[in-house]
Amino acid sequence: MNRRSINPWTWQRQRSYVQAVEVKNVAGTLYCSGQAAIADDGISSDKDMESQLRQAIANLENVIQTAGYLCSGIVRLNLYTTSMRELWPHFPILQEWIAKHQIEQALTALEVVGLFETLKVELEATVVK
Numbered sequence: 687m688n689r690r691s692i693n694p695w696t697w698q699r700q701r702s703y704v705q706a707v708e709v710k711n712v713a714g715t716l717y718c719s720g721q722a723a724i725a726d727d728g729i730s731s732d733k734d735m736e737s738q739l740r741q742a743i744a745n746l747e748n749v750i751q752t753a754g755y756l757c758s759g760i761v762r763l764n765l766y767t768t769s770m771r772e773l774w775p776h777f778p779i780l781q782e783w784i785a786k787h788q789i790e791q792a793l794t795a796l797e798v799v800g801l802f803e804t805l806k807v808e809l810e811a812t813v814v815k
Contacts, residue, residue: 687712687814691790702781703793707761712814716755720808721746722801730803736776738806743783746809755813757787762812765795773807
């Protein structure tokens with residue numbers, strides 16, 4: 687796989703994303719459904735934003751690894767939250783995970799009216815290898 691990040695500016699580096707990612711010669715592409723704080727038994731979390739963000743990241747990582755891909759192959763990440771204000775103090779958790787896996791991804795973050803049941807944050811990814 688050949689991968690190139692496109693950044694006409696530098697300010698997005700502080701926010702842990704790139705403006706665009708070009709990928710050529712891909713061996714496979716994994717489109718992940720939104721992953722949220724849902725336990726192995728299918729029960730949605732009713733915990734706070736930090737706990738839900740950590741569980742959503744863990745669930746996304748589990749899906750990616752189970753499929754035989756690496757988190758470093760994430761090229762697109764969509765983040766949905768019921769409250770950007772509530773999420774923002776915990777954003778460094780996501781940034782640390784991105785840095786740990788050396789992910790360079792295009793990112794969209796959206797505040798939505800609601801998510802499934804009691805969920806507060808959801809992560810959706812496109813992964814290549």
